[in-house]
Amino acid sequence: MANGKLSEEKVFKDPVHRYIHVRDKLIWELIGTSEFQRLRRIRQLGTTYLTFHGAEHSRFNHSLGVYEIVRRIVDDIFKGRPEWNDEERLLCLCAALLHDLGHGPFSHSFEKVFHLDHEDFTQAIIVGNTEVNKVLRTMGDDFPKKVAEVIDKTYQNKQVISLISSQIDADRMDYLQRDAYYTGVSYGHFDMERILRVMRPREDQVVIKNSGMHAVEDYIMSRYQMYWQVYFHPVTRSAEVILTKILHRAKHLHHEFYTFKQDPIHFYSIFEDEVTLEDYLRLDESIINYYFQAWQDEEDPILKDLCRRFNNRNLFKYVEFNPNVQMMTLIELTSLFKKAGIDPDYYLVVDSSSDLPYDFYRPGEEEERLPIHLLMANGDLRELSRESEIVDAISGKRRTDHKLYFPLDLIEDFSTKRTAKKRILELLKI
Template identity: 85%
Template sequence: MAYPGGQLSEEKVFKDPVHRYIHVRDKVIWDLIGTKEFQRLRRIKQLGTTYLTFHGAEHSRFNHSLGVYEIIRRIIDDVFVGREHWDHSERLLCLCAALLHDLGHGPFSHSFEKVFHLDHEDFTQAIILGDTEVNAVLKRLGDDFPKKVAEVIAKTYRNKLVVSLISSQIDADRMDYLLRDAYYTGVSYGNFDMERILRVMRPREDQVVIKRSGMHAVEDYIMSRYQMYWQVYFHPVTRSAEVILTKILHRAKHLYEEGYDFQTKPVHFYSLFTGNVNLQDYLKLDEAVILFYFQQWQDEKDEILSDLCRRFVHRHLFKYVEFSPTNEQMKKLMELTLLFKRAGIDPEYYLVVDSSSDLPYDFYRPGEEGERLPIHLLMPNGELRELSRESAIVDAISGKRRTDHKLYFPDDFIYDLSTKRAAKKKIIEILEG
């Protein structure tokens, strides 16, 4: 169905540090960008608390969403057009799903979700299907069009090729965030030859495949992703900030449930604390709102809440030591917990084990649980071969999950234990041992 005023009278462009320019020719895309739900993404950082580690990481979900849209636009307008297996009638569906794929992210994204047991993908679909400006724009393409967009994002849409462009092991989402996050954090780990990968992408009935000649560019992409996770996304200082952020939210929720009289009432949190969050309440939340409360709560009477907020606002983060969940280490953790309690430091908020885990590449193995769609190479004879069967580099890391554990604690509290010297000495001995 034709969109009213389908093409803009003049192409709009966004200047972008990663893709140079982001081109908008379709009126539906321009109108979606202008909705209040999409504009809200300007107030959600792409990398959460990472700006406290890499000071340039101030970019937003808005930046990233435009970038994913631009990659998809280039693939379907420049690479796929006229090729077998590509149905060009799916073009606008792909572009809309790419633009809106992160629409439901909340403030500080994954940390926020863990505390309140939320899923940003559920909210993405709720925004697309609900009484919103986004839904009204999408409906101009047909009453069932919002449902199709939601299905693509939920990975349930009938055309798996469309889904794989936005969600797979080599999709537009990953390609943009690796390049964008590398740029804004100032590291080189995430850089790879996206231009080459786009040139060797080919549509197949159920997924995007890569020409065999592009295998080395894909190897580079996978290793870039691996390095970004361990050098940037799982950086221990960022994780320290996330631990404190999480504990602030837990403490505020606990105080609310105990009937604590907040000086600054957490009105934006009420529905989250009670587990009855609705779409309207959720859309009012952004990082400016959260940081306002953290700023105010520095002056709360509750010492734990005020201390944690001061730490986050002023970047007085927890220190950490390596930790492994062996029997011996778990015994030490139990001993530390008792010592913290004796010293008057609440271990629930000030002694925290944090774990990070990543699987850089995997593929489906018969008889194992879980669906892992592999990256396929298109051989010169037309045959499809799973990537790790051809690449020794990828084979070496396939299916190998790496996990890292850290123990976080406030070293200033420990070294200030002048009146509890025995406990202080023993705590330091365990942490440094």
């Protein structure tokens, strides 16, 4: 090892990028930390494996992929360009590698139940008393703080942030292709090689040469299709509904002083809203799955049933639901479920999915999105939707989908509640 480089390059075989190259000692040591290795035990797509059986890939896979895309950009595309400061290289690589470090088991579903934010935990791991922090501090005591600022989108050089987090960043470019590969669908494929070749550094952002506009259009449409065909698949959402209800039920029982056969010791601090970083890092999907397996034998009928459903993929059925016109239907269904002895808090759930595939800049709005800019032949910058009719057609247009989830098997078992059963099936149009 000399000048921070490994004496011999390390290479990971990868199904998306073919090879992932590690030449820096710092990156190699970060990969070896316990906090980064934990990502092997957290799936990239949560419950999607119950819909697309190949979707077993991990946050570890994805994080390496994002690192590799950024490495190619800063080493092959930006290097030597006057608008790029090569002193930011290692900062970019570390932020790319560590950007998902704080994800919990089943990621977004887990966060939603316990009101947590994986980016907050990512930053806490980076600046806290961790192996990752110790490795980063070999670059200087302020280096972990800089990496955390990139994750937090507060770092002074917005150009660095845009590589990791923007409407066309390394994170999205990797997960679209990786998720498409492991789910076996064709939607997420786009010409990344073309996009990388036409990326250019500019002050406070990364821009795309106008000649690459059609590749960017393809990328945006690929993202749109992946969200509605894969990420928001109704069967996956059914599994997420059951998953979240299990966690809600376990928390409720804990606060009711229920005596668990398998005591949820790993959840104590989370249930009490006093989770520490140490507690959080102990959680991964193997731990969650262990409890779900054990809780199938609990005395509580709701927790037992929900865990059996999740483990055996006996998921809820669903129908389309319009909250603007069907709220009275939901109220009546809730009443009928209660009369039938089925708790609607756990067995009658409206789930909504929403996505905004591309947006131009709307200053002052929540979650401001910096637009994609095209670099024109004369050196001017033009916002993408001003040049692309395809992107203009979907810009700023949020699509939202609502489903009503319920256990059809329990409804059909209403042998002694025939009137309620008939009315429920009528309301659900089954």
